[in-house]
Amino acid sequence: MSYKKGVVKTTYIAIIIAIIVIAAIGGMAYMYMKPAPPAKESIKVGISLSLSGGFAAPGQRQLWGLTMWVEEVNERGGIYVAEYGKKLKVSLIYYDDRSDSATATRLYERLITEDKVDILLGPYGSGITLATAPIAEKYKVVMLSQMAAADTIPAKGYDYVFTLLAVASRFGLSRVELLDSLSPKPKTFALLTSNELYPLTVARATKTLWEKAGYTSVFYEEYPKGVTDFSAILLRAKAADPEVFYAVCYPADAFVIMRQMKDIKFAPKLIFLDDGPNDPKFVEVFGKEAEGVFTQMSWHWELPFPGVKEFVEKFKARYNELPRHWSAYPYAAGQFIEKAIEKAGSLDSAKLRAAFLELKDVPTIVGPVTFGDWTNPMGEKLKQINLGAINFGLQIQKGEMRVAIPRKYSSVDIIYPWPGWAS
């Protein structure tokens, strides 16, 4: 009995050893016999775009900007990658997220795991970017975000996410320059802001910086969503008698604010409305009254950066409209990626990330790009944002939006004080 048992045991051990040996030999043989990975044929750039749904209009323009870059770079033969010893063409892989964060999250997962893209571009808007950035971080794939201005994203401190667009808190920098460049310098300001996250960040950063620069706040108000009538708010702002009136608002609000300011004859020396006057419709509706009003844009077609002129002409001929930041920033993201891949000489994520951080003042159509860390006026630490990113202050002059701030990129004189309401 015990003899037989011993035989069985030995047989088992022998079989197990045999299996291990065979598996090891087989595995080694497989390792040696396995064909070399196919030579890299293209650089895969992946993005989820909002081609339908609420963000379809800017999303489509984002694709236009990207398409122009991809075509141009491929016409030049592609990007030289030292690791492969040759130029590789760029192939853009994109899907429609229907302006939905949950869909976009799945799409980025798919771009990384199934399409095996080499580098990612960020989607449209802060909301979707905030939802998808963790995916890039999880798989350690570099994501260059170009359409998200929320401070909350770089404040998360992700290693693989880079923010190209000027974050909301940086808008304050150009607001300070605006007041500093006026003569005579104003002393007091009134600030009205929507209490939603993005306007609030812009307003708080501006207020902090203005006060630090010695301007006095005589009126500060945050208004909630759903306010349709601004007359009572404006009456109080008027009673405070500010020299500068700045509203961080949405276009529909700017429309009502402008009209009701006139109704109560509130005429400060400077009017700055964040969103509204930057829509050509505003000038059309208000005509002469819009003259001298300030607004902002993340990019402008008359900026003196290299390549802007060519880009604008080509864009206009092709899409029959003036390009906006929705198209310029994705194009600039492409320009930066090109330099980063050349510098890294590899498509490896860690090496790409290092190249992103090493590059300084890369010329693009949105200005020189340098990534680095920055502490915003509210004291939050932001990681890997574009230190060259500017939010441009514009003034409506002769019915056109002209770049006024920064002064070094402006070709016009600032109209100050504001001429007041035409009687």
Added chain:
Amino acid sequence: MIPSADTILQLIVQALLLGSIYVLMAVGLNVIYGVVKAINWAHGAFVMLGAYAAYWLYELYGISPYASAVFSAIALAAIGAFTHELLMKPFFGMRYFRAITLVVTYGLAILLINITRYMWTDVLRGVNLGVPPATIGAISISRPFLYGGLVAIALSILFYLMLKRTQIGRAARAVSESRKHAMLVGINPNVMSRFMVISGAAMAGVTGSLISTIFAVTPEMGSVLGIKAITIVILGGLGSYAGALIGGLMIGFAEASGTYFLGARYQPLLYFLTLLIVLSIKPTGIAGEE
């Protein structure tokens, strides 16, 4: 900061004008409630459609919103008829009629707002008549606001008189009191309820036309104004005309003075606080009877 007498006067005028626009909106809602006994949640969306109609007619053909208010009224009357036939009438006599109508019209509101958003997007739209403000002494009043307020008050009074003095008005009030007894004296309650829903919707169309000259026109205004109208009607007392008047003016004052003295961020708080206080003292609303 103590405001000057002029500022206070200006604020009162502003509150009155804002209030009268709200009164018209609330009267429209009450007209429907009076006979159908259901809240039309889509009233704000109707106002929004009226505003878009005024905007497009002004933008494309240069027609003044005061003239095109007639068109807005007709267009919204058609939508009102549709709402009555398809979304209200099938549920008449059902046990949970009120709740069903509330939910169904809520759905209609979402549908209309989103169709508008899909067709015309969220971009900036509005009618700027570019008229200088009217100046009376030290106060300065927006002319579109002034005209809007006056038209709103006139229309509300006219409708009230119609209900009190005309045969149709009497019939409507009869149906409002009891459908069964109205039928006994030869009134067709379905005809009356159709008429009142159409009238209420047409009033929403006019409100929209007036608002297009005062505020911005966006799809979002449909839900914002809808909630305001319902708040006013509940505050004043469902189905009560005096209630709509008092409620509308009260919310107008609460909004203007609250915003001035406390700050805009307390606006929503103030609405609901007013509503809470009034309803805890008189659960049927200021002028409501049950």
